[in-house]
Amino acid sequence: MTTFLQYTLSGLAIGGIYALVALGFHIMWSAAKAVNFAHGDTLMIGAVLAVIGIDVGLPLWLACLLAIVAGGVFGVLLERFAVRPFLGGATSIGWMLTTIAVGIMIESLATMQFGGFSRALPSPGVAQAVHIFGAGVYPQELLIPVVALIAMAGLKLMQKRTLIGRAMQAVAHDKRAAALVGIDVDRIVAFSFGLSALFGAAAGVLVAPVIQASATMGALIGLKGFAVAIIGGITSAPGVVIAGLAFGVMEKFVEGYISTAAREIIGFSVMILVLLAFPQGLFGKKEVMKV
Amino acid sequence: MLPDKILRGHVLAATLALALSSGTALAQQQPCIGNSAAITGPAAFGGMAIKMGAEIAIDEINEKGGVLGQKLRFVQYDDAGAPPRGVDNTRRIAMSDKCVAILGGYHSTVAVAQAQVVNEIGIPYLGVLAANTKAVENGANPNYMFRVSAKDKWVARFLVEQALKASKTGKIAFFYENTGWGNGAVPDVKDAMAKAGKELVALETFNWNDPDMSPQVIRARDAGADVVLFWALDREGNQILRSMDKVGYKPTVIGAWGIAGNLGELAGPLADGVQVVQTFTFMGDMDPKKKALWDKLKAKYNLKDPSEVKMPSGVANAYDAVYILADAIKKAGAFDWKKVHDALYTVNMDGIVAEYKPAFVASDPERQDAILPKYYKLTVWVDGKLLPLEQTKYGKAN
Structure with missing residues (x-):
């Protein structure tokens, strides 16, 4: 029983990380119908800059805040120079390649500046494990899925209740029609990339105390986060969060009851099977689009 | 077309000449x-x-x-x-x-x-x-x-010896990274255990960047291992230690030199007492030569x-x-x-x-290696520093 609970809690923590990344993909997709494939590296930017901030003597809160803002700026710049020039094209190849390229560049730059070592981001949340019916978990780990759920709810509210949220949906639905009713499409798309990057950098700061900050931390969680977004249905915020948490828990159970080596094999097999059965993802809406 | 062919011929001739004369030229x-x-x-x-x-x-x-x-x-x-x-x-x-x-x-x-x-x-x-x-x-x-x-073979032997010395039950677990380095060490460690007439009670692997190792750690704990050998780098070494902390498992940890970098910074007090094999260290008291x-x-x-x-x-x-x-x-x-x-x-x-x-x-193919295992040294993490084992409280306890 304790072991079962341990796997569940550890899985929720990991799944929370996937969910946060997947939410970023969801935000971009739901306005621009394009994503930053290097979104995982936005987390890395947040985490690495926060550690660098502390290195130069900033207080923790200020280092984190500046790192998150820098992440947001990165998102806006990336949209302007690596995504927008390719959005009008007939295929999605352009922005896919440029965002992947930017991701690789950022990762190399971070390795050069930050070095190869992982670094710790101090947080009171990992000082002492708490025990729940014998299963141990750091408070920071519990915080991750909770934040993912809150972010999901907030996002839903924004999309339903605010002007900009509704504008994002309008742009996603039909760019030309949105422009005709007076929505500045470019600005909305830029906003969605900025928001998701802000969000990604914040997620990076949140998870760094648990998984450590390093130049390479973003690659795999970025990929898994995207997989989760696809499984959950990238158009649905609750969908990607539920899929993220479930994916994390499933991974831990595979590791625990089958083997560690089987994790990626089973995880990605499940992704393919889900896509075969539900091409729009588990909770995604069917949409007509040309790729 | 023609000059190109001539050039190619020259290059070929030059290469041949170089190859033929390499015996004397080098x-x-x-x-x-x-x-x-x-x-x-x-x-x-x-x-x-x-x-x-x-x-x-x-x-x-x-x-x-x-x-x-x-x-x-x-x-x-x-x-x-x-x-x-x-x-x-x-x-x-x-x-x-x-x-x-x-x-x-x-x-x-x-x-x-x-x-x-x-x-x-x-x-x-x-x-x-x-x-x-x-x-x-x-x-x-x-x-x-x-x-x-x-040399990994000797490091494995050395680590197993140290592990058996430190173990009260003789039950030893081995955690290795899923890379050329980690996988290469598995037969070495198994052999070294077999020579001591023992078998590993748990053999666990993990990938780079894995953030949580609780399943592996739980299996090692449930198998009763009181010493765990690491073939890991600092980042994953830290994650294993943290997972051990979460599930309340406190074995003696001895590792190959992948965890000699910044484990102390990453794991904080959890790294205290973790032993690492090295051939040399500048930490602690130095003799005049050093x-x-x-x-x-x-x-x-x-x-x-x-x-x-x-x-x-x-x-x-x-x-x-x-x-x-x-x-x-x-x-x-x-x-x-x-x-x-x-x-x-x-x-x-x-x-x-x-x-x-x-x-x-x-005459001995094993002795293309100059540093014999008797010169391997155990160092130990204490307060974020990797010190020679014998100069710390961990060395004195044994």
Whole structure:
């Protein structure tokens, strides 16, 4: 029983990380119908800059805040120079390649500046494990899925209740029609990339105390986060969060009851099977689009 | 079209001529020592450590007049941990720079790839970090691959010995990373256990960047292991320790030198008491010989504290390797690959890491390695610092 609970809690923590990344993909997709494939590296930017901030003597809160803002700026710049020039094209190849390229560049730059070592981001949340019916978990780990759920709810509210949220949906639905009713499409798309990057950098700061900050931390969680977004249905915020948490828990159970080596094999097999059965993802809406 | 063909013909002829004359053209090598190592990328600290050790030794030797009246030079190329680049650099060092010997780098995968071309060319190679057993014990005869560093096979044996000493129940678990380095160690550790008449109670693997190891840790705990051996790097070592902390599992941890980097910073107090095998450390009290080397390092590379040297074993191994090589060149009486290769087996000297008496043994393929396991040292993490075990409370308790 304790072991079962341990796997569940550890899985929720990991799944929370996937969910946060997947939410970023969801935000971009739901306005621009394009994503930053290097979104995982936005987390890395947040985490690495926060550690660098502390290195130069900033207080923790200020280092984190500046790192998150820098992440947001990165998102806006990336949209302007690596995504927008390719959005009008007939295929999605352009922005896919440029965002992947930017991701690789950022990762190399971070390795050069930050070095190869992982670094710790101090947080009171990992000082002492708490025990729940014998299963141990750091408070920071519990915080991750909770934040993912809150972010999901907030996002839903924004999309339903605010002007900009509704504008994002309008742009996603039909760019030309949105422009005709007076929505500045470019600005909305830029906003969605900025928001998701802000969000990604914040997620990076949140998870760094648990998984450590390093130049390479973003690659795999970025990929898994995207997989989760696809499984959950990238158009649905609750969908990607539920899929993220479930994916994390499933991974831990595979590791625990089958083997560690089987994790990626089973995880990605499940992704393919889900896509075969539900091409729009588990909770995604069917949409007509040309790729 | 025509001039192009003529040019091609010339190139071909020149290549042929070079190939035919290589026997004589390459007889006289230069007083330079080459090195291919990672000087960019995540393991750049390894290349830096080698550079520091080799340069200090070369400076010292040159101050005393060099070798055979010639000053030694050090030439370092970056392989960034990529085997093809390591092979390329090896050819460049041998064919273009015509160095008398080559020092190895940080990555075992590079060293394994270099072994073949080194023996093909016949240039003496002294590994100073990469510990993969097969890189040096490669079955070639004559074998130009030598090593002045730890060897995984012996490290495994050493770690198992230490683990059995530390264990009350004799139940030992082994955690290894799913890489060439980690997987290469599995048979070594199993063999070492079998020789002691034991079996591992848990054999667990993990990937780089895995954030949580609780399933593996739970299995090791439930198997009753009271000592856990790590074949991991700092980042994953930290994650294992944290997962152990979460599930309330506190075994003795002993690791290969992958966790000698910044585990103390990552894991904080959880790292306290974690033991790591090394061939050398500048931490703790230094004897006069060590102190002298440290003072030179400090002056030349602007260091303040010994903890800034991320791979002290690499520094000291490279330092000793250069001295061994210089001695062999003197004994050979020429900057000649073959003669230096043969003379390496006659080197008898005291180094900073070990006594090399002799450095290598021609009749024993296992003794292409100069540093015997009795010179391996256990260090232990205490308050974020990696200290010699015997100078800490952990050493005194045993």
